[in-house]
Amino acid sequence: MKETLLCPRLAKAMELLGKRWTALIIFQLIDGAKRFNEIESSLPISGRLLSERLKELEKEGLVERTVFSEVPVRVEYNLTDKGYALKDVVDGIESWSKEWF
Amino acid sequence: MKETLLCPRLAKAMELLGKRWTALIIFQLIDGAKRFNEIESSLPISGRLLSERLKELEKEGLVERTVFSEVPVRVEYNLTDKGYALKDVVDGIESWSKEWF
DNA sequence: AAAGTTAGTTACATAAAGTAACTTGTGATT
């Protein structure tokens, strides 16, 4: 990959947000915590990739994972402040899509 | 791929914007037209993919392609209204990246 | 003890992205 003048922060952000499903997962969590299966059924994503994406988002500090030791186990995901700070962005994409498609 | 309750317009928008480089290409064009080589050298993207992305963006009506029959040939790309309507979104991503990374 | 439930994981097939060399059209240079 070539080097570039591109701002490293923006590059990093786009590396994350530009990945398939990432923005839609954040979009699903904007209105509050959801569990794994809820996200999985609200998007056409497989468990394999959802699991992978949630791990990335957790690692980057946009998403927080909480395990409830019930039976069967319940796991909830919710946005951190860093993740929620993207609300305007994902809302902007949503309204753009409604206006132009 | 599973079916979902997801809004088809948003799904379509994300299919486009979620592709690698797409948002960064739009970002490069926000301040005005650029030619192929300028975009290529301002991003760590190869000619192969840049060409592919620009075709997609042109097909979806976000980008306009203009050929100038000079020697050597000059080709400029610029945003349409539909593409420019994403300015707030890409600016939002940029400021988020500066604040949180 | 067999079946159900959530939240994953594994193995394998297909599609997308990365890399580098090649092509096309045109005019200028040797």
Place this chain on the structure above:
DNA sequence: AATCACAAGTTACTTTATGTAACTAACTTT
């Protein structure tokens, strides 16, 4: 006339990411 330079791609090939479906772990209810 043959070679070279240049922008804007394209082609062939390799590597990585994604899609699909079957499987696992832990624990409960039937």
